[in-house]
Amino acid sequence: MVFQGAPGFIKFALGENVKQANWGERFNFRYPQTRMGVEQFYYEMFNRAKEYAAKKKSSKDPIRKDLELETLCEILEGKRFITCHSYIQSEINMLMHVADSMGFKVNTFCLLYTSDAADE
Numbered sequence: 621m622v623f624q625g626a627p628g629f630i631k632f633a634l635g636e637n638v639k640q641a642n643w644g645e646r647f648n649f650r651y652p653q654t655r656m657g658v659e660q661f662y663y664e665m666f667n668r669a670k671e672y673a674a675k676k677k678s679s680k681d682p683i684r685k686d687l688e689l690e691t692l693c694e695i696l697e698g699k700r701f702i703t704c705h706s707y708i709q710s711e712i713n714m715l716m717h718v719a720d721s722m723g724f725k726v727n728t729f730c731l732l733y734t735s736d737a738a739d740e
Contacts, residue, residue, distance in 0.1 A: 632704040634711040659714050666722045701727035
């Protein structure tokens with residue numbers, strides 16, 4: 621739902637959703653497949669967004685618009701806020717570290733509890 625003048629938000633998910641854990645054998649080909657891979661994925665995407673923004677700024681010719689990178693640029697510029705859910709504390713710590721090192725903030729965390737997560 622869009623409200624006129626309201627800041628933009630985006631929903632991030634960590635852990636089981638991202639790596640498709642417990643989704644069955646048909647879903648074992650997606651990158652990332654590990655929690656460490658999730659962290660690497662975030663670094664790769666935000667680095668791509670920084671490169672995209674720099675290219676957009678310095679290019680005399682128009683560059684092809686990438687809606688995914690535009691959204692990440694909005695996060696880096698503080699124009700879009702992140703709401704994120706997670707299953708374990710280490711995932712929250714990881715995203716906070718990524719945010720600190722890449723220069724953005726996470727607005728809201730929601731820690732979800734499942735009996736599977738308690739075993740990790």
